[in-house]
Amino acid sequence: MRRQFLAVCLALLWSALVPVAAAPAPDRNLGVADCAGSTCHGSIRPFADRQIRQDEYFTWQRKDAHGSAWKTLFTERARRITGQLGLGAPHEAQACLVCHAHAPPAEARGPRFQLEDGIGCEACHGPAERWIAAHVNELKTPEERVAHGMTATWDAKVRAGMCSGCHLGDAAHPMTHRIMAAGHPPLLFELDTFTALMPPHWDVDADYRQRKPATDTATNWLEGQIAATDAWLARMETGALGHGLFPELALFDCDACHHSMNGNRWRADRTPGLPPGQVPLADQPLVLVQAWAAAVNPAVADTMAVQRERLYQQYETDASRLREQAGELRGWLRREAWGRLRQGSADAGQLRQVLKRVAQNAENAQGGDFYYAQQTAMAAQVLAAAIGERGGSNGALRGPTDALYESVKNRDRFQPEEYRKALGRLSAALR
Ligand code: HEC
Ligand code: HEC
Ligand code: HEC
Numbered sequence: 001m002r003r004q005f006l007a008v009c010l011a012l013l014w015s016a017l018v019p020v021a022a023a024p025a026p027d028r029n030l031g032v033a034d035c036a037g038s039t040c041h042g043s044i045r046p047f048a049d050r051q052i053r054q055d056e057y058f059t060w061q062r063k064d065a066h067g068s069a070w071k072t073l074f075t076e077r078a079r080r081i082t083g084q085l086g087l088g089a090p091h092e093a094q095a096c097l098v099c100h101a102h103a104p105p106a107e108a109r110g111p112r113f114q115l116e117d118g119i120g121c122e123a124c125h126g127p128a129e130r131w132i133a134a135h136v137n138e139l140k141t142p143e144e145r146v147a148h149g150m151t152a153t154w155d156a157k158v159r160a161g162m163c164s165g166c167h168l169g170d171a172a173h174p175m176t177h178r179i180m181a182a183g184h185p186p187l188l189f190e191l192d193t194f195t196a197l198m199p200p201h202w203d204v205d206a207d208y209r210q211r212k213p214a215t216d217t218a219t220n221w222l223e224g225q226i227a228a229t230d231a232w233l234a235r236m237e238t239g240a241l242g243h244g245l246f247p248e249l250a251l252f253d254c255d256a257c258h259h260s261m262n263g264n265r266w267r268a269d270r271t272p273g274l275p276p277g278q279v280p281l282a283d284q285p286l287v288l289v290q291a292w293a294a295a296v297n298p299a300v301a302d303t304m305a306v307q308r309e310r311l312y313q314q315y316e317t318d319a320s321r322l323r324e325q326a327g328e329l330r331g332w333l334r335r336e337a338w339g340r341l342r343q344g345s346a347d348a349g350q351l352r353q354v355l356k357r358v359a360q361n362a363e364n365a366q367g368g369d370f371y372y373a374q375q376t377a378m379a380a381q382v383l384a385a386a387i388g389e390r391g392g393s394n395g396a397l398r399g400p401t402d403a404l405y406e407s408v409k410n411r412d413r414f415q416p417e418e419y420r421k422a423l424g425r426l427s428a429a430l431r
């Protein structure tokens with residue numbers, strides 16, 4: 001007892017005497033007003049003779065959902081969601097602000113910063129304190145920009161991690177089954193599609209390509225799936241598995257539970273190695289990225305298949321072993337797989353193989369899962385476009401990919417038969 005007391009006193013004394021190394025002050029966010037001057041990014045029309053458009057603010061404010069993400073928190077639907085969750089006003093609830101606004105800690109906010117801006121420029125481009133003055137003329141290379149605290153939004157890998165943090169949820173932006181059951185729309189993301197939908201406030205022209213490494217469609221798709229796989233495994237690994245009898249259902253395939261009971265849905269390949277009736281994991285991105293691996297590095301694909309099966313085996317044991325296996329798979333992917341998949345880039349023929357496999361998986365394993373169907377439809381559109389970009393012929397793919405996309409436009413009107421028919425047409429066009 002005495003000894004313990006002494007130890008505590010010594011520890012207190014020690015902490016009082018030894019100064020804690022002060023953490024460096026974070027870069028401050030200056031606020032959208034600092035970017036939106038009419039001679040900066042707040043022009044109403046793009047400037048023809050400049051490198052950048054300069055109407056970025058206008059696009060963001062008028063056409064981009066990020067510009068109104070904060071206002072969404074004042075809608076009836078938002079109030080209903082926080083009402084169900086007992087959270088009070090949505091625009092004051094941290095659970096919502098993490099994604100519907102740019103909400104850095106107080107010490108990282110400059111005098112003109114305001115939460116009301118929603119997802120402002122600096123949410124994506126990084127806090128501007130150290131780059132605002134220099135970014136117009138001085139910062140010439142991507143490396144110089146990053147060194148001054150700009151986020152490398154031009155890099156598909158960085159962009160994928162940044163967008164999917166909010167669009168699929170991660171540790172800093174938690175999205176749970178509770179929030180969705182309270183009325184939040186289910187989250188869905190594919191990097192290339194969503195970049196086009198923003199819509200872009202930049203032009204990737206010859207001048208842009210000189211200044212920055214431009215990304216292409218196929219790379220966007222791959223990086224999006226990698227980021228999604230990594231974030232999903234990270235959540236599983238760190239034990240965000242839920243409470244009581246039920247695990248965190250957002251880690252599982254929504255449509256495993258939320259579907260009609262017109263039998264004959266179950267497919268053996270969906271939960272490898274397990275008997276009918278298990279709830280499949282939300283492993284779509286892993287399955288998609290495995291399709292890429294099968295075309296560019298079959299050895300990596302084989303190991304991924306074995307590891308995925310192991311995940312399902314552990315799933316039958318207990319939560320801690322499932323977590324361990326998620327950690328092992330994530331570690332292996334980071335050490336061994338991602339690097340190899342990023343090497344070189346798939347040519348048109350390989351992209352055709354990827355698409356073929358995506359269509360095959362969808363036909364064999366996923367039956368009529370809506371979420372999976374959406375992912376498949378986006379993958380088909382993006383990969384077909386990428387085949388064209390790499391000089392392959394994709395004319396015959398347009399009809400089937402459009403039909404596929406059409407079939408998943410509306411969850412409540414989703415007809416699995418229409419979807420399967422479109423899949424069949426796609427497979428035939430790929431033969
Ligand atoms: C800080 C979190 C955050 C980041 C980072 C983020 N988004 Fe969003 N995004 C949102 C939120 C929240 C919405 C919904 C806004 C609303 O409707 O209120 C949204 C909406 C969108 C929409 C419109 C979706 C629709 O159905 O209309 C697109 C497209 C989009 N984001 C693409 C992207 C892309 C591409 C990136 C990365 C370059 C990105 N987002 C980064 C939070 C984020
Ligand atoms: C993990 C990030 C994240 C969190 C946390 C989050 N949202 Fe969202 N929210 C989004 C994204 C992304 C969208 C756009 C979805 C899409 O269209 O793809 C969205 C859409 C919405 C919409 C529908 C907007 C529309 O135009 O239909 C409402 C309402 C909403 N969120 C309210 C809330 C509320 C209230 C909270 C807090 C309980 C919250 N959100 C927490 C990311 C998030
Ligand atoms: C949701 C994320 C997001 C938000 C919010 C956002 N941007 Fe961007 N911005 C991007 C991405 C992605 C790119 C394309 C990659 C790149 O060039 O950095 C880009 C590119 C740019 C470019 C580069 C154009 C070029 O030709 O080099 C400018 C300038 C820009 N944004 C300004 C703004 C301004 C000003 C705002 C706020 C009014 C803003 N952005 C808000 C994601 C975002």
Ligand code: HEC
Nearest residue numbers: 177180181182183186249250252253254255256257258279
């Ligand atoms: C293991 C089964 C299971 C999984 C997986 C699951 N849910 Fe649920 N969900 C339930 C149950 C049980 C309820 C509560 C009962 C009810 O309200 O129908 C529910 C309720 C809901 C509700 C509110 C009730 C309704 O039907 O409108 C929504 C919305 C919802 N879930 C969305 C999702 C989304 C999105 C996912 C995937 C991210 C998902 N669920 C994954 C079992 C599941």
